[in-house]
Amino acid sequence: MQERRVSEVIVDQLAAWGVEYIFGLPGTTCLGIVNAIRKHDKVQFIKVRHEEAAALMASAYAKLTGKVGVCVTIAGPGATNLITGLYDAKMDRAPVVALTGQVKLQYIGPGSFQEIDQDVLFNSFCSFNKTINSKEQTIELVTLALKHALVERGVSHLTIPNDVQKEALEARIEPLNGRIPDFRIVNTDLIERAVRLIDEAEHPVIIAGWGARSHGDTLLKLAERIKAPIITTYRAKGVVPEDHDLALGVLGDVGTPMARRFVNAADLLLVFGSSYSEKTNIPRKQSIQVDIDPMNLAKEFPIDLPILGECGVVLTRLLERVKERENQRLLEDVRKEKEKWYAQLEKEADGRAAPLRGPFIMKVLRETMDPMAIITVDVGDNSFWFGRNFVMKQQRLLMSGYLATMGFGLPAAIAAKLAVPDKQVVCITGDGGFAQVMGDFLTAVEHNLDIIVVILNNKELAMISMEQRMEGYPKFATELKNPNFAEYAISSGGVGFNVHKPDELKDALEDAIAAKKPAIVDVETDPKRF
Structure with missing residues (x-):
């Protein structure tokens, strides 16, 4: 019988506490962990195109399910790329565990290739941050990382040196039952x-x-x-x-x-x-x-x-x-108040204007979308229009709250579709936010996740332009030169639709839903609010 390795024990322990997906990128100092995930029958590795997306997916997964979201990457640049997504989890109180590789123990200290001081890097925002320096620590530190994430609703981080991952280890996996207190309390x-x-x-x-x-x-x-x-x-x-x-x-x-x-x-x-x-x-x-x-x-x-x-x-x-x-x-x-407000929303939803107006886009989305869908919203003017003009039925919303990071919408949609595959998942994003993470549309294609990405494409960082006007600054550095996002979707293996006129939007959304493939609806949008 083949000996188990530390990396395999780590993944076994994560699985015992309900972890089903681990988001990340393979690389030299995390190959042991990634190989252990490959061999596991209950944990799936979701390969991303950028580590920030992996951390954002873990955060969104945790927000949606209440379970621990997990991401993994290499030491050095992989670890630094996780930070934005992990800060999103910290600030929105989402339970996340980040695993990062590290150079071999004997090389830690003098500044080896891709070696950074990860303890200092993660200490500033993690609820729990430790290095597994010996195989005997594995079960205790992994269970503590999980417990801190769940109980404190925050981010735990474990560094695992490359050589420690490969050491032989037989250990008893600790169950979740009996480890987390019952929070159903009241005075x-x-x-x-x-x-x-x-x-x-x-x-x-x-x-x-x-x-x-x-x-x-x-x-x-x-x-x-x-x-x-x-x-x-x-x-x-x-x-x-x-x-x-x-x-x-x-x-x-x-x-x-x-x-x-x-x-x-x-x-x-x-x-x-x-x-x-x-x-x-x-x-x-x-x-x-x-x-x-x-x-x-x-x-x-x-x-x-x-x-x-x-x-x-x-x-x-x-x-x-x-x-x-x-x-x-x-x-x-x-x-009476609701009647007045709905009349105002209807008045704002001008179905004749081109480029399309935000209120009209929200009206058509609300008429077309599944009332039980999961909606992920990015940061920018798209979030302004959604918050104000979209009337929710029984849909669920995922967003980057306190950090308000652009680029959240697409990774969150991927995580949501993995977590609840039978639900319709719609990402409402802007061209600025989508462009930051558009490489991971390929992740949706690779896993055949039929998410619908609606891009309010105003060729501008419109919210920043508004802030410049409000503070008395001239408009500067907010115009965007964009590709054809619909053609990008098609070339990636998904489906794409361009919308230039109001009467094209509903058909495009219905076609995107019917395609049952990753879809982008690229909507030419007016950057003006009112």
């Missing part, structure tokens, strides 16, 4: 205080953040019981269907005016799983805040009733205790 006394505040409030409003993403149905039940409008942060867009009678859309920079109006008029805010980003700008007023992370509670200012607990548990307890109320006037006010 019952605080629930009773919350119930009193809710029952006494005349104009309560619910704000749902990313931390409440798994509890849309319960949020709606609470909203219906106490007759409270429900609003989300941008990252939580779609946690509840935005066409629900009590849903008022997104609060914040790209939100709806009706969301801000009702929040400002509220006498009690019930905030579930929000980190109080300055982009959301939740006002300082009487509030109940629920979060599993104690550092998020009252982070920006004092909160009347901060509750440390898991949002689903707290919501269930509140539903059992709060009084049901009727408020026909509120329902009528919400209905």
Whole structure:
């Protein structure tokens, strides 16, 4: 019987904790790990064209599934290329484990070929960062890396020197069961205080953040019981269907005016799983805040009733205790506000203008897309139009929240399609963001992932142009010279469609969906907002 190697034990341990995909690139100092993945029957290696994409895929996979996302690459330049994607995971609290190779132990220190101080590099942002210097450490350090990522919802990093990967090792694989605490906790006394505040409030409003993403149905039940409008942060867009009678859309920079109006008029805010980003700008007023992370509670200012607990548990307890109320006037006010807002969106969606306007593109997308699709949104003007003008049904959204890195959309779509292959996956991106990672469209082709990439191609870094105007600078260095992205898709082995006129968009989207291949819909888009 062939001896197992350290690299094989590492992959076995990852698999035992539910890891199904590892994103990365092979190279000299990680060949042992990559070979162990090749031989494993439960873990698939997803080869990328750039290490940043591997880290972004791991981050997106973790955000979507709640499982650990894993990426792997070589020492030196491979490790440095991971940083943007790993910072996205850190800032959006996604559990990710990064594995990097390293030169042989005997060469660490004097500055060998591709040797960098990876401990210092990763220390600044990782929850857990260690080097496996001896084979005896393997199981303990791998399980600790996984546990830190899951419990602290952050990034763990392990460096594995090339020679250590190849050492023979027989070790017992540790199961996940019994290693992660149950976070379904709540302080019952605080629930009773919350119930009193809710029952006494005349104009309560619910704000749902990313931390409440798994509890849309319960949020709606609470909203219906106490007759409270429900609003989300941008990252939580779609946690509840935005066409629900009590849903008022997104609060914040790209939100709806009706969301801000009702929040400002509220006498009690019930905030579930929000980190109080300055982009959301939740006002300082009487509030109940629920979060599993104690550092998020009252982070920006004092909160009347901060509750440390898991949002689903707290919501269930509140539903059992709060009084049901009727408020026909509120329902009528919400209905009128939504009618006005939908009329505004319809007015903005000019179906005659060419190049196509952002609001019109969002309208056609909303009419064409599967109501249960997964949507990945890149950073740029495309995200402005999506946040403001796309009305979510039961779709799920993935985005780069706090880091807001361009180039997130395509890798996230690839990760989402791997994670949930039976779901339609649509990436909404700009020409600037797509061009940063377009090489990995080939990854989608290689794995036959029928994602639909919709590029709002305005031949400009339009959001930056807007920022230049707002700050009094002349427009400079924001024009883009682009290839024909549809032809690029075809030459890569996918399908591609160019859209120059409004009446071409719906047919192009329907053809892209029907193709059942990786698709790009390249939409000539007006760079002006209004």
